[in-house]
Amino acid sequence: MSEKFDIIIVGSGPAGSAAAYSLAKMRFNVLMVERGKYPGAKNVMGGRMYAYALNRLIPQFWKEAPVERKVVREKLTIQSEKASFTLDFMDEELREPPNSFTILRARFDPWFANKAVEAGATLVTGIRVDDLMWENKKVTGIIAGTDKIETNVVIAADGAVSLMAEKARLKKFDVKLFALGMKEIIELPEKTIEERFNLASGEGAAQLFVGNCTKEIPGGGFIYTNKTSLSVGIVIYIDKLIEKKIESHEIIREFNTNPEVARLIEGGKILEYSAHVIPEASRSELFTDGLLVAGDAGGLVVNSGLTLRGMDMAIASGVAAAETVKRAAEKNDFSKESLSYYEELLKRDFVLQDKKTFEKASEFLQNERLYTLYPEFVCRLFHRLTLVKGPKKRAFDELLEVSKGKRIQMCVDMLKAMRSI
Ligand SMILES: Cc1cc2nc3c(=O)[nH]c(=O)nc-3n(C[C@H](O)[C@H](O)[C@H](O)COP(=O)(O)OP(=O)(O)OC[C@H]3O[C@@H](n4cnc5c(N)ncnc54)[C@H](O)[C@@H]3O)c2cc1C
Structure with a gap:
């Protein structure tokens, strides 16, 4: 490929497509390179996307996007060995404006990448980017097989195990953080x-x-x-x-x-x-000379226990990366200092605010008592409250009985929960 592109985006997941769509709309010459046969071919996800970030970019996207269902019912099932307890939350206000949708990535990703193409971006699929090109410690392009393509700035949107962030020494893979x-x-x-x-x-x-x-x-x-x-x-x-x-x-x-x-x-x-x-606890540096890192590649995922959010974080960071590039292009300055505006934008928006709010969540969620002691406690309590077999105690007395010998531990965990999730 001999054409010169203003920006090259590695990966056509939600972060890459959001960046490509935004930049193409700003009339930049954008290339998005995807290793899968088509966008979404290699992507996995639980299946729920919070609508907020994409709605800001493409208002009422659900009218045209291949969404599956609008989520209006939220359930949480707490299971012990022999029992389970389900909270079933139904809210009219989750309907309009919609809070989240279930999606299938094999349908959603091609649609989103195609929006970028319709806006003017070039998408090539079935090509793996192997490395970055460097000159004077600045990223100057990408290497894919024998192809070398120069650009002003690369956006690494290549997912959780980002080869680009690793090659740029912005991130190290540590299994404990995933x-x-x-x-x-x-x-x-x-x-x-x-x-x-x-x-x-x-x-x-x-x-x-x-x-x-x-x-x-x-x-x-x-x-x-x-x-x-x-x-x-x-x-x-x-x-x-x-x-x-x-x-x-x-x-x-x-x-x-x-x-x-x-x-x-x-x-x-x-x-x-x-x-x-x-990448629940993994975090990468988000920029260097000539390079921005978006979505999972930057560790921009938040798990609060009740909400797992990577899609909306990826979309918002892709958009912020595009805005950063626009500003850098106006000054014709793609240095690390100029691109640091990206972090500023993410801090102003929910992306880095939510990362900070829930920075201790991952550590808290690794507490084994959450998966053993507490489900057992909840199910035991409801067992005692519902069973009729001889004289019954008041609910509060049952609570005291079931929590006997564990109350200090529970108070400590409760305090930790208040600080982390
Ligand atoms: C089981 C599971 C459940 C999840 N559930 C949810 C959920 O319910 N809600 C939610 O919001 N998030 C969820 N997530 C997280 C969510 O999937 C990610 O946060 C989101 O996909 C991140 O988007 P991304 O664009 O940064 O990366 P990705 O979606 O991973 O996209 C990266 C793209 O880059 C391509 N690529 C990688 N390397 C290269 C290369 N070298 N050259 C060219 N292309 C490359 C890949 O093929 C891929 O298309 C879940 C994740 C998993 C694994």
Whole structure:
């Protein structure tokens, strides 16, 4: 390829496409390079995207984007060995404006990348970027096989295990900082999904599972309702999985046979299985001379326990990267100092604010008591409150009884929870 591009974007996930779309609309000559056969071919995700960031970029995107269902029902299931307790939250205000949608990446990513192409960006697929070009410690382009392409600035949007951020020495891979996500897509008829999750036509649910379902390994399970399938999976901390010597596929198999889950997926056909890492606690430097890092590549993911957010963070950071490039181009200055404006933008926006708010969440969520002691406690308490077998105690007395000997520990954990999630 001999053409010179103003900007090269590595990766056409949500971060790359958001940057490419924004830059193409600003009339820059943009090249987006994707190693998959098509955008989304290699991407994995639980299945729910919070709408806020994309709605700012493409107002009411859901009217044209291939979204699956608008999530209006949120469920949290706490499981002990023999019991489970489900909170079922339904909110009219989650409908309009929509808070989140379930999506399938194999449909969503091509749509989003195509929006960038329609706006004027060039997309090449099936090409892996192997390295960055350098001159006087400044990134000057990319190397893909025998091709070398020069540019003013590269945006690394190449996902969790970013080769570009590593090559630029902005990030080191450390397994302790990553979670492992595994997911199956299970086909079911539309009506069956709506009946099982108590949904009106076209509406969706997100159900999270915590406790016994991950075999005491910190993490949790999820089910998201698509139009005619369910996204069913587990997110767990990799180092704990290695420590306990458990095979990852065993966990997902057991999750599916868990009575609560089995009922929801019964009769379904597994269409797809995939696994991917999530940079929950990993963080990279976000810029250097001639290079910006967006989305998962920069570790821009937040897991607060109740919300796992990578898509909206990726989109917002892609847009911020584009705005930074626009400002740098006006000054014709792509130095590290000029590109530091990117971090300023992310701090003003929710991306780095939320990263800071939840910076201790990952450490807190690795507390094994959250997956053993507390689910057991909640289920035990409700067991005692509902069982009628002889004289009954008041609810508060039952609470004291069930928490006997654990109260100090519980208070300590509660304080930690207040500071981290
Ligand atoms: C199981 C699981 C469940 C999740 N659930 C949710 C959820 O419910 N909600 C949510 O918001 N987030 C969720 N996430 C996180 C979310 O998927 C990511 O945060 C999001 O995809 C990040 O987008 P990105 O564009 O930064 O990276 P990616 O989506 O990973 O895109 C990177 C792109 O770069 C390409 N690429 C990589 N290397 C190269 C290279 N060298 N050359 C060319 N191309 C390259 C890849 O093929 C890919 O297309 C989940 C993740 C997992 C694994």
